[in-house]
Each structure stands twice: as structure tokens, then as C-alpha cells.
Amino acid sequence: MxxxxxxxxxxxxxxxxxxxxxxxxxxxxxxxxxxxxxxxxxxxxxxxxxxxxxxxxxxxxxxxxxxxxxxxxxxxxxxxxxxxxxxxxxxxxxxxxxxxxxxxATGTQTGKPIDIEGIQLDGVVDAMGFLRDRALGKGLNCEGKKVVIFGGGNAAVDAARSAVRLGAEKVTILYRRTRQEMPAYEEEIEEALGEGIELVTLAIPKRINGKKNSAA
Missing domain, CATH: 3.50.50.60 (FAD/NAD(P)-binding domain)
Structure with missing residues (x-):
């Protein structure tokens, strides 16, 4: 600059x-x-x-x-x-x-919705919303919690790595296809794995379990 x-x-x-x-x-x-x-x-x-x-x-x-x-x-x-x-x-x-x-020039700042049981539970947010809230200094408290990310794009990987930095106990990425088919940048995936994030491929979530409007 x-x-x-x-x-x-x-x-x-x-x-x-x-x-x-x-x-x-x-x-x-x-x-x-x-x-x-x-x-x-x-x-x-x-x-x-x-x-x-x-x-x-x-x-x-x-x-x-x-x-x-x-x-x-x-x-x-x-x-x-x-x-x-x-x-x-x-x-x-x-x-x-x-x-x-x-x-x-409003752009597109919304995540892709998925239609599965439990998606409306408290504690379930789309990756874009999670990243936006973190940038604004608000949003979910990940301290000591287990966080699961659905998806294999850059937003999903960014959300997972952000959760690590917010103190999550364990972070897992679930992706429905193989690692080679993930749209996220390979170097970003490597860095995520290096930070202890677990990657589970060929996995499709069927529902999100929870009690009293809160995801388990």
C-alpha cells in the first residue's frame, strides 16, 4: 500500500x-x-x-x-x-x-440452506452468518464446546478454523464427497488439519439432535 x-x-x-x-x-x-x-x-x-x-x-x-x-x-x-x-x-x-x-452492489452474504431435521435449533447457524457475527464481535460462544461444520467450501473451512480460535474443544468438518472433491483451497484444508480439525468425508447429516431448542 x-x-x-x-x-x-x-x-x-x-x-x-x-x-x-x-x-x-x-x-x-x-x-x-x-x-x-x-x-x-x-x-x-x-x-x-x-x-x-x-x-x-x-x-x-x-x-x-x-x-x-x-x-x-x-x-x-x-x-x-x-x-x-x-x-x-x-x-x-x-x-x-x-x-x-x-x-x-449488495452482493450475496447468505449461506446455502439445508433441509434437515433440527436445523432450527438454537446453536445452529450458517457458516456465513457465523463468520459475519465473529467479525462484528458477536455470535456463538464456542469456548469448550464441540463444533460440527457441514460443507467443504472455503466458508466451511474458515468457520471451522475460526471456531478453533474461539476456544472450541473439538471441531469436525463433515463433507458429503471425497476430500479431492472439496471446493475449498487445498492449502486451507491442510492448515485446518494442522490445527487439529477433524475431516470426515462421504458423510451426509440426516438430522441434528437437541433438547429444548438447543443443539446437542
Missing amino acids: DDYEKPMVKPVTAAAQVAIIGSGPAGLSCAYFLALLGRSSVIFEAQPIPGGMLTLGIPEFRLPKETLQKEIDFILSHGIELRTGTRIDNAQELLKKDFKAVFV
Whole structure:
């Protein structure tokens, strides 16, 4: 980041203001390149911090927050306004105000639902929600608990490794196919195994057992 040279930015034209919904990679990139063209923009972000999945979906042990924040600060330094904690439900309303255009960059921050018995029990969350809550300093307490992850993608592996760092007693990943078929990066799988995470392949969960709305 220290080696970056700020590109020449044209004078901002307030009359061509653009509203950007979402401060993830797409939203930040849009605002940055608009600034290079001399177009002002305002980024609206529903979460309290910017970055989208870079901030909320990728744990710090994979993407250091300091590095990411430098990138975000560099982009915002081009005269871009950021409004966090601001949810936009109707993009058309922005066009009725001072904006000439709206760029929707909300992305996809939800996990894939699975339809099995017990999925609604307390203590059962999707990996993306788990990672997002951890990034925001809230969520499940894993201290001294046994954690089971369904899935073999990067989000599943990230969730498993995060649970280890949150003090889980034992972490197990269940995947329905072979290890070779896991979509997660091989180096991430190796690191997870090196951290003591158990990988069980060719396993499909049928139900989640629990009592009084709590997963066992």
C-alpha cells in the first residue's frame, strides 16, 4: 500500500452524483473509478463497517484487517463519502433525491440452506452468518464446546478454523464427497488439519439432535 501512487483525479462534479448501495469490492471499486472520472458518489452500507465480504466473510488470519483497512482508506481518500449503518430498501427513493444514478452492489452474504431435521435449533447457524457475527464481535460462544461444520467450501473451512480460535474443544468438518472433491483451497484444508480439525468425508447429516431448542 505504501508503494501506491495516487492516480490523477479529475475535479468532482456534484451534478453527476451517484449513490452506491454496498461497500464490498464491487461498491468500493465503482466509487473509486467514478472518482477517477470526476464523478462524486456516496456509498450506503447497512453494516457498521465497510468492506462487505472482505471484512465480514474472510477471517483476519487469512486477510489481515490492517491491510484491508489501508485499501479502503486509500479508496475513500478520493473524496468518496461513506455512510455506514444505513440500510437502503428502495433504490428508487434515492433517485428522487439528489442522485442521478444508483449502483446496487449488495452482493450475496447468505449461506446455502439445508433441509434437515433440527436445523432450527438454537446453536445452529450458517457458516456465513457465523463468520459475519465473529467479525462484528458477536455470535456463538464456542469456548469448550464441540463444533460440527457441514460443507467443504472455503466458508466451511474458515468457520471451522475460526471456531478453533474461539476456544472450541473439538471441531469436525463433515463433507458429503471425497476430500479431492472439496471446493475449498487445498492449502486451507491442510492448515485446518494442522490445527487439529477433524475431516470426515462421504458423510451426509440426516438430522441434528437437541433438547429444548438447543443443539446437542
